Every structure is written in structure tokens, then in C-alpha cells.
Amino acid sequence: MKILTIDLGGTMTKYGLFTDGVLPASYERPTDAKKGAKHIIDLICEITAQFEDVSCLGISTCGYVDPWDKKIVFSTDAVPGYTGVPIGKILEQKTGLPVAVENDAKCAAIGEMQEGKGMKYNNFLFLSYGTGIGGAIAVNGAIHHGSHGLAGALGHMTIHADGLECTCGRRGCYEMYASTNALLSSIRDRTGVTMNGREAFAHSGDKRIRREIDLWIDEVTAGLISLANIFDPSAFILGGGVMEQENLIREIGKRLNGQTIGGFTDIAVCQAKLGNTAGLYGAYYNAMALLTEKQP
Numbered sequence: 001m002k003i004l005t006i007d008l009g010g011t012m013t014k015y016g017l018f019t020d021g022v023l024p025a026s027y028e029r030p031t032d033a034k035k036g037a038k039h040i041i042d043l044i045c046e047i048t049a050q051f052e053d054v055s056c057l058g059i060s061t062c063g064y065v066d067p068w069d070k071k072i073v074f075s076t077d078a079v080p081g082y083t084g085v086p087i088g089k090i091l092e093q094k095t096g097l098p099v100a101v102e103n104d105a106k107c108a109a110i111g112e113m114q115e116g117k118g119m120k121y122n123n124f125l126f127l128s129y130g131t132g133i134g135g136a137i138a139v140n141g142a143i144h145h146g147s148h149g150l151a152g153a154l155g156h157m158t159i160h161a162d163g164l165e166c167t168c169g170r171r172g173c174y175e176m177y178a179s180t181n182a183l184l185s186s187i188r189d190r191t192g193v194t195m196n197g198r199e200a201f202a203h204s205g206d207k208r209i210r211r212e213i214d215l216w217i218d219e220v221t222a223g224l225i226s227l228a229n230i231f232d233p234s235a236f237i238l239g240g241g242v243m244e245q246e247n248l249i250r251e252i253g254k255r256l257n258g259q260t261i262g263g264f265t266d267i268a269v270c271q272a273k274l275g276n277t278a279g280l281y282g283a284y285y286n287a288m289a290l291l292t293e294k295q296p
């Protein structure tokens, strides 16, 4: 059976054809998200037309998703006009295929749950650090969706009242302080140097950069401690390029353990295993669930 999976990111769109459960290759092309919702639909149709004998389409997308009505509940201006779009139904009409749609961080968490670090844990929180922070909550081996599909918007918990303005329209959100972009902005503001995440860690011997990284790790950890108190997970699985730093993962684990209510010291902090194909794996498992008529 062939399942086409597409992971729509704000910058790049990845896709790949699973054949009998195996993903032999993945491809990518620019999303051009700024061209808006209609362009996104056209892009998916264009990619779908390249493949034959597809049984189902699995979509992982930026924005928050109602997986039952297969529509976008909320998207920032990163994709103009995306909020409210019934993307699943439109694609079903246009392609004639059954379509499963899910938020990208939730897809990545499903991928980790099925084939990655989440296989070991029944209760875990997945967070992906990049431009913003995506999240997903896995409870008793399933992704928690809440009543609107919004659950897992961990990047938008308020951690600084009246803090920095966020893309969601509110202030003081976790991602404004703990995303990779937040770290790079504070390095730029305090030192005048513009760098990417990898360069920042490569220059951590520089005292001024070390200090910014240190303060940023405190922000990352503060959010995780709150989440640990709320959800009591056995593990945090952290994704995004910046979390490929083993030292960073260890440091977060060290600062977090012992700090929750009850002082528990056995909360695992680990690096996501599937990297940038996690979303495709999640989209695949969602599509398979749809074909066997299970809820995502």
C-alpha cells in the first residue's frame, strides 16, 4: 500500500511516499507560505500528481488543526488566510483520496511514539524548538487534542505577564523566551553579532555568548518545570536543530530534575530521534489510522 505524506513547514515542505510502511526517500521544496492558503492547497495537489497508486494522503502542517473536521483552527500570518480553511475536505475533493490532517508538532510526536524515543514512554511531552516552539502531549499512549484540537500549544503558555509580544497576538509566551529565535535575538541584541544556533553553541567559550545561552537554558527549563508539574510526564522529548547538542540536553535534564513538586529526579530529557522526517512518520500513522477508521 502506498501512502503519500506531506509535511508543510513555514519555510520548507517535505514529502515522501511510504510503500508498505517503508519510507525509501524524502524530498523537499520551498513552501512559499507567504503566498497564502490557496497556494498551499495547489502545492499539495501538485506534489500528489507526481505519484501514482496512492491510497491515502497524510498531511502534517504548521498551524493548529481540528483533526476531526480536518480544518485549520488557527494559524499566524506566516500563512495568510490559513485560519479556518477546511484543508482536509478541500483536498479530498481535489484529489479524490482520503486525507488525514494533523498539526506538525503532533505529527512529530506521533512519529516519535511509533518509531522513535516515545516508544519507551506512555506519558511524554514533545517540544520542538526553532523559530517558535511546537508541542504535543502524549497521555496513555495517545496524543491529547483537547476540545478544539488546540491542546499542545506549549509555546504559547504565558511565562512573563506583560512580556514580549507574540505572533499569536498575546504577550509573554514561552516561545518568545525559549525558542531558538529568542536565544539568537538576545545574542544579537546584547553582543551585536548575528549567528545561527549551531554557531552560538560553537562560540559558547565566549563569555558574553555563554551568559546568553545560560539565561536561555533557564527560560527553557522554567517552562518545562511548569509542564512537569501539570502533566507529570515520564519524559520530555525535545526536537529542533538546536536540541542536537548533547550537552544542552544533559544540562536541561540537570536543571529540571529535582525542581518539580515532589522533587522527582527520574524525569527523562531526551533528544528526538527521527529528526526532520518525524512529521512524515506521524502523517503516515495518521493516514493508516484513517484507513482503518480509527480516530487520530
Ligand SMILES: [Zn+2]
Binding pocket: 155, 156, 166, 167, 168, 169, 170, 173
Ligand atoms: Zn503566543
